[in-house]
Amino acid sequence: MKAILLVVAALAALTAGSPCVTDHDELVLRLNKELLRSTEEPDSLPNPSVHIALRLSTHHNLAKESQHLNQLKTKLHEDIQKSLSGGQMVVGRLALYILALKSSCHDLDSLTLSEGESSDALLTHLKRQMEKEKEHIALSHRPLTNYYQYSLGILALCVSGVRVSSHVSHKLIHAVQHGQIKHGDSLCIDSYAMAGMALQCLKEAGTPVRNEEELSKALATIKQKLQHSQQADGHIGNEFSTGLALQALLAMGSQVKECSTSMEALRSDARKGTYHNAMAISQTLPALQQRSYLHLKSHECRNEDDTLVLDAAPVVEVLPSLTNVPVRVEVLKADGSSSEYRLDVPSGSSLLEVLTLLRDHQMGFTFETEDSLWGPFLSRVNGEQARQTDRRYWHLSSDGSGLREGIKDYKIVTAQKITIKNTGY
Ligand code: B12
Structure with a gap:
């Protein structure tokens, strides 16, 4: 009996001391602060993906987040307007902008973009861009941008309660089922993850699709591709796609335990300082907090924590390398x-x-x-x-x-x- 008790005590001590239990909150807080600090960089264009991650987080600095929202509404808005006027595709950036506005519960109808003579709401422009993408896929079997952005477009429309045309969704379902989603010439986990969140959103919203069974099959294919891409060290794809892959698995109803190998892979990368690019942090932080972009659908900006403070910026002295x-x-x-x-x-x-x-x-x-x-x-x-x-x-x-x-x-x-x-x- 004494021996059993000793084993139980030893096991309990081991679990309590396991890394996923001890420094999870500390790592999340550190990444959260780094992300907030990145919004203070004066020259760079405000990043909507950073805003989404800040808003999906548990801890907030509401004043700084509101300043960042204003920057998105001016600088990013102008940038998208410029591209649109120049006839460029803006699907991905516009979708992220809409998701960012949604994450701050901003009225989407109050903002417009103009193309030619007419000025229309952001969602109208996104729908139009998605039609162009769809037509291009019909002609040449690929979007003008890429399937990552095409999925972001569907996700932003769906999360905002706009009905996505069954022709548009069918093109993504078809690409998933026919293995057409690539990064360069290899499988693109990031894009499969984004496609998973977009299609799951359609499923949950009950959006009519060309064939319900095909939608379910595509979701199953994505889940399987993500699960099969998991490596022994927990990464799904690489260190920069794992966060998105976990977000997608969470959105598709899989259980992602805090102590799972994939979560541990994210924490281990975070400890090593792999995520120093704000974009990388923004795609990882939600997963570490068991959140996905799908949460934006029911996101309410009420009773939010406001305790996130930035310590004085660390003074980093860069010594010239001797070798x-x-x-x-x-x-x-x-x-x-x-x-x-x-x-x-x-x-x-x-x-x-x-x-x-x-x-x-x-x-x-x-x-x-x-x-x-x-x-x-x-x-x-x-x-x-x-x-x-x-x-x-x-x-x-x-x-x-x-x-x-x-x-x-x-x-x-x-x-x-x-x-x-x-x-x-
Ligand atoms: C599509 C894509 C590509 C396409 C882009 C063209 C196209 N078809 O649209 C191609 C195949 C060209 C590409 C190339 C590369 N990519 Co890439 N790409 C993506 C992907 C899947 C989506 C990007 C996107 O559209 N975002 C949405 C829009 C709204 O954002 P955006 O910033 O305006 O998008 C542009 C940039 O992201 C740029 N881009 C694409 N890849 C990269 C990589 C880097 C480092 C930079 C600076 C820019 C960049 O192209 C986008 C379209 O114009 C992301 C996945 C992700 N998680 O973000 C990976 C991703 C960004 N790519 C990645 C990498 C590593 C590369 C390469 C460096 C690979 C290589 N070894 O050469 C090269 C870039 C080399 C260079 N010339 O500078 C990594 C970056 C990780 C990191 N920490 O930096 C990601 C995250 C994939 C991953 N998980 O590894 N990519």
């Missing part, structure tokens, strides 16, 4: 021609710093970037543009492995060969 590492940069153009550059860079430099050094040293290397919610996207190298309209992009890899971060976030600490390849998808 240099050799880097080779290879550029492979669309016609197969290649150029190689060699240089030594201070250990810890970002790839963006490396490319800037190369350009400044006038080795014949040039590059340009485009801003995105994730940071600078490499768009032109040595005068050659890899365009989304041509289904091409500059793929980044290091010693043959695809980078899992962009040029600003990826840090170089060891000798390596970076390959920048104009790739079709």
Whole structure:
């Protein structure tokens, strides 16, 4: 009996001391604060995904969140208006903007965008953009943007109580069932997750679809794809898709226990500082708090906590690195021609710093970037543009492995060969 009691006591001590029990709240709070701090960066465009995560969180700083909402309504609004006037697709950003407004319980009808002569409500524009996407899929089997944004569009309409046309939903269901959802040339967990939340929303809203059975099958396929993509360390896809995948599983009714391996994978990444990009935090924090974008449907902005305070910004002294590492940069153009550059860079430099050094040293290397919610996207190298309209992009890899971060976030600490390849998808 004494022995059994000892075992029980030892087990209890073990569980109490397990990492998922001890530092979960602390990690969530840290990420929450980092996300709030990111809204204070003066130059960057206010990020709607950050706003959604702040609003879905348990802890709030209502004054700062309201300031951020105002920035979205001015700066992001203007940015979307500019793109729309220039004839560009705005599905993803508009959908995130609508979800962000919804997360703050803002009246959606009070805001309009204009296209040509007419000025219409945001949801009317989103519906119109989704029609364009649908027609493009009918013609060429892919959206003008991508299935991640197409799903976001459906989700934003559905969460706002707008009926999504059965033709629009059918195109997503079909893409899921025919494995057409890719990131580059590999399976895109992020997009399957977003599709899962969008289709689940339609199911719960009782939205008429072309075929009920097909909708259920697509949801089952997504669930299965997400579950089968879970690795031994708990990641579903990679460290940047796991949060979205968990959100989708939660939305689709799966139980995601706080001590599950996937949750532990997120916490372990958070401890290591993997989530320093605000966009990455914004897609992870809701899952850590057992929340998904579907919660926005019934979100009420009442009796909210208002205890989240920012401590003084930590003073980070960046000491110049004493060690240099050799880097080779290879550029492979669309016609197969290649150029190689060699240089030594201070250990810890970002790839963006490396490319800037190369350009400044006038080795014949040039590059340009485009801003995105994730940071600078490499768009032109040595005068050659890899365009989304041509289904091409500059793929980044290091010693043959695809980078899992962009040029600003990826840090170089060891000798390596970076390959920048104009790739079709
Ligand atoms: C679609 C997509 C792509 C498409 C974009 C073109 C298209 N078809 O629309 C393609 C295939 C080109 C692509 C490329 C890359 N991608 Co990508 N992409 C996505 C995805 C699934 C959706 C993005 C989106 O539309 N968002 C919605 C709109 C509203 O936001 P947006 O900011 O305006 O969208 C633009 C940017 O996100 C940009 N973009 C896409 N990927 C990346 C990656 C980085 C690092 C940056 C800065 C920008 C960027 O393209 C979008 C359309 O214009 C996300 C998934 C996610 N969780 O966000 C991954 C994701 C953002 N991509 C990722 C990565 C790693 C890349 C690559 C670096 C891969 C590589 N090894 O080369 C490259 C970018 C290289 C470069 N030239 O700078 C990671 C980023 C993780 C991180 N911590 O930075 C994500 C999160 C996927 C993942 N889980 O790993 N991507």
